[in-house]
Amino acid sequence: MTSPIRTERHDNVLVVISDNPPVNALGQAVRAGLKDAIEEALSDDAIEAVVIRCDGRTFFAGADITEFGKPPVGPNLPETLDAMEASDKPVIAAIHGTALGGGCEVALACHYRVAVPSAKLGLPEVKLGLIPGAAGTQRLPRLVGTEAALPLVVGGNPISAKKAQGIGLVDEIVGEDSLEADAIAFARSRIGQPVPRASEGTANEDGVRDPDLFDRFRASQARRIRGFDAPNAAIEAVKAAGTMSYVEGVKKERELFTELMSGTQSAAMRHYFFAERAANKIDDVPKDTPLIPIKKVGVIGAGTMGGGISMNFLSAGIPVTILEMSQDALDRGTGTMRKNYENTAKKGRMTADQVEQAMGLLTPTLSYDDLADCDLVIEAVYESMDVKKEVFGKLDEVVKQGAILASNTSYLDVNEIAAATQRPGYVVGMHFFSPANIMKLLEVVRGEKTRDDVLATVMKLSKTIGKVAAVSGVCPGFIGNRMLSKRQEQANALIMEGAKYWEVDEVLLDFGFPMGPFQMADLAGIDIGWHRDPSKVTTIREALCAGGRFGQKNGKGFYDYDEARQRTPSDEVQAIIADFAATEGKEQREISKDEIRERLLYPMVNEGAKILEEGMAQRASDIDVVWINGYGWPLYTGGPMFWAQTIGLDTVVEGLEKHDLPVSNYLRERAAGSGKFD
Numbered sequence: 001m002t003s004p005i006r007t008e009r010h011d012n013v014l015v016v017i018s019d020n021p022p023v024n025a026l027g028q029a030v031r032a033g034l035k036d037a038i039e040e041a042l043s044d045d046a047i048e049a050v051v052i053r054c055d056g057r058t059f060f061a062g063a064d065i066t067e068f069g070k071p072p073v074g075p076n077l078p079e080t081l082d083a084m085e086a087s088d089k090p091v092i093a094a095i096h097g098t099a100l101g102g103g104c105e106v107a108l109a110c111h112y113r114v115a116v117p118s119a120k121l122g123l124p125e126v127k128l129g130l131i132p133g134a135a136g137t138q139r140l141p142r143l144v145g146t147e148a149a150l151p152l153v154v155g156g157n158p159i160s161a162k163k164a165q166g167i168g169l170v171d172e173i174v175g176e177d178s179l180e181a182d183a184i185a186f187a188r189s190r191i192g193q194p195v196p197r198a199s200e201g202t203a204n205e206d207g208v209r210d211p212d213l214f215d216r217f218r219a220s221q222a223r224r225i226r227g228f229d230a231p232n233a234a235i236e237a238v239k240a241a242g243t244m245s246y247v248e249g250v251k252k253e254r255e256l257f258t259e260l261m262s263g264t265q266s267a268a269m270r271h272y273f274f275a276e277r278a279a280n281k282i283d284d285v286p287k288d289t290p291l292i293p294i295k296k297v298g299v300i301g302a303g304t305m306g307g308g309i310s311m312n313f314l315s316a317g318i319p320v321t322i323l324e325m326s327q328d329a330l331d332r333g334t335g336t337m338r339k340n341y342e343n344t345a346k347k348g349r350m351t352a353d354q355v356e357q358a359m360g361l362l363t364p365t366l367s368y369d370d371l372a373d374c375d376l377v378i379e380a381v382y383e384s385m386d387v388k389k390e391v392f393g394k395l396d397e398v399v400k401q402g403a404i405l406a407s408n409t410s411y412l413d414v415n416e417i418a419a420a421t422q423r424p425g426y427v428v429g430m431h432f433f434s435p436a437n438i439m440k441l442l443e444v445v446r447g448e449k450t451r452d453d454v455l456a457t458v459m460k461l462s463k464t465i466g467k468v469a470a471v472s473g474v475c476p477g478f479i480g481n482r483m484l485s486k487r488q489e490q491a492n493a494l495i496m497e498g499a500k501y502w503e504v505d506e507v508l509l510d511f512g513f514p515m516g517p518f519q520m521a522d523l524a525g526i527d528i529g530w531h532r533d534p535s536k537v538t539t540i541r542e543a544l545c546a547g548g549r550f551g552q553k554n555g556k557g558f559y560d561y562d563e564a565r566q567r568t569p570s571d572e573v574q575a576i577i578a579d580f581a582a583t584e585g586k587e588q589r590e591i592s593k594d595e596i597r598e599r600l601l602y603p604m605v606n607e608g609a610k611i612l613e614e615g616m617a618q619r620a621s622d623i624d625v626v627w628i629n630g631y632g633w634p635l636y637t638g639g640p641m642f643w644a645q646t647i648g649l650d651t652v653v654e655g656l657e658k659h660d661l662p663v664s665n666y667l668r669e670r671a672a673g674s675g676k677f678d
């Protein structure tokens with residue numbers, strides 16, 4: 001098999017080129033080729049400088065993640081990079097695309113780095129539950145200092161070539177279309193000079209000068225890194241770069257890396273990495289299915305959902321015509337969209353021009369006729385089948401043939417909606433999650449008659465608007481809400497049996513969710529859907545509403561809230577719950593947090609197994625993608641199905657049986673068999 005690495009001689013400069021699609025991952029063959037090429041350059045006196053670059057779309061995008069968890073095969077990256085850095089001939093990294101992880105470490109081991117303007121550099125290992133393992137945590141702080149290194153290593157987000165140049169990670173920005181030539185010229189300009197080695201850099205004085213720097217940084221990231229192991233390890237590794245010798249620091253990095261690699265969090269996050277990409281594929285839709293061009297989108301409803309949905313397309317540069325029933329509703333909706341954009345601009349995440357650009361693509365209207373030439377229309381109207389059927393009937397009359405008609409319904413039957421049109425093949429569910437312009441999940445609901453090109457188009461479009469899509473079949477609640485209903489059932493049952501509602505929330509918070517069901521109810525509003533008759537009290541929520549407890553919005557719901565929206569459990573609410581329990585003759589008992597966790601989460605896994613068995617999800621990992629992106633399931637456990645496999649499907653079955661909860665045959669079979677869903 002030919003090596004993915006080749007060398008080309010340009011007089012006294014050797015250009016080492018990697019051609020390892022799709023992203024020049026540093027697999028074994030690439031590492032071996034790199035090692036040989038460096039040896040070739042060092043042993044040939046005619047060669048006075050080396051340029052390393054990649055063919056295809058990007059410079060090395062990191063280690064080959066598919067190799068993780070398998071027995072290591074040499075040569076290993078650290079040794080290859082040390083040999084490269086030890087060279088007395090200048091070695092230049094010529095960067096385009098995204099130099100990530102091991103790719104950025106290759107660049108760090110080079111003596112110089114040049115990059116095209118569009119290039120990005122980063123160390124995203126923490127997103128895989130790891131830290132850089134080829135001396136990145138030791139070379140980077142020595143090259144750019146601790147202050148600049150910490151956000152890169154601990155946050156894992158890439159930075160632009162320009163920003164990289166600003167902190168000293170990139171030496172020169174070269175022509176977008178002349179990378180190789182400019183890199184060779186740069187290399188020639190450094191021949192005969194002593195080579196700078198990042199590993200010999202000052203042991204990041206800021207870290208030594210300001211020892212509280214690390215604790216301050218950790219505190220500034222507290223919310224974002226809560227529950228994750230890798231970010232803290234990353235901070236320790238960067239700290240080592242300032243307090244240890246390079247060799248000791250590398251040893252410390254290796255210890256931290258090895259511990260993370262063998263941990264459950266990294267396995268879970270590597271699972272998620274591939275799960276997110278797999279979710280975008282529909283197994284029985286051919287890869288070359290022609291796409292329907294989407295040049296203009298229509299959105300029906302300018303409420304919270306319609307406005308949020310519209311913003312996704314406007315931000316991606318796709319014009320939107322938004323329809324409402326009254327001018328007042330239309331003005332309110334478009335005003336909210338503008339305010340959202342302006343708030344984003346205030347936070348520095350977009351410019352005033354970009355706000356105008358986005359809003360300039362919006363066409364408000366009161367007439368269905370203005371939707372006639374849309375390629376895709378998404379309805380986000382009241383969640384009533386009659387209303388939706390009426391809307392789709394009108395769309396069927398007005399909108400051009402070949403356009404996609406999508407419903408944002410969160411649980412209604414998409415087949416029934418499709419039947420209200422003469423074009424069921426063009427009807428699909430696009431279930432966004434509120435706030436629709438923020439939440440990444442998009443459940444694509446595949447009707448019985450939904451065409452392949454419609455599905456392929458929506459899956460591609462989801463990436464264009466920055467969403468993570470997963471396909472669901474037609475069933476009540478699709479994937480996410482169907483499983484959520486099982487958790488909610490148990491949450492309500494638990495507090496009737498004596499569990500404190502704040503303990504139910506705490507169990508989910510401790511597990512890693514952003515909040516529990518009762519906090520969620522307060523945030524969303526207890527009075528949503530309330531009949532407004534305080535004399536009619538048949539449920540706990542109606543009792544709370546009758547008592548004026550509407551949630552965070554008026555300072556009291558399940559919890560009492562102070563001005564800073566800090567919550568305190570309410571004796572009044574606990575008494576209301578106790579009264580209901582007494583009325584229903586529910587015996588009260590102490591309920592452990594273990595029981596609460598098992599009864600909240602195991603039924604969700606069981607429902608996920610049923611979803612798989614019914615073919616409502618293509619694969620278990622799609623269910624993980626739904627719950628991580630739509631409901632805040634902690635990424636470091638890999639999602640409900642991967643987490644269940646990690647703790648053992650047999651453990652889940654035993655737990656369900658212990659609490660007299662249903663166990664699906666599919667789950668039981670999997671638990672008795674492979675212990676895995678896919």
Ligand code: T1G
Nearest residue numbers: 022025061062063064065066100101102124132133134277
């Ligand atoms: N290893 C193996 N496969 C990879 C890969 C990788 N590092 N990166 C991407 N792929 C596959 C991906 O699964 C998909 O496959 C295809 O490439 C296109 O990817 C030693 C230990 C580079 C920004 O974390 O962030 O280095 O689905 O769909 O949207 O210290 O891929 O086509 O079969 O994402 O254009 C660190 C991970 C590794 C970078 C491109 N590096 N990759 O995004 O395409 S750990 C990363 C990305 C490490 C060192 C440590 C993105 C991308 P398929 P894609 P994209």
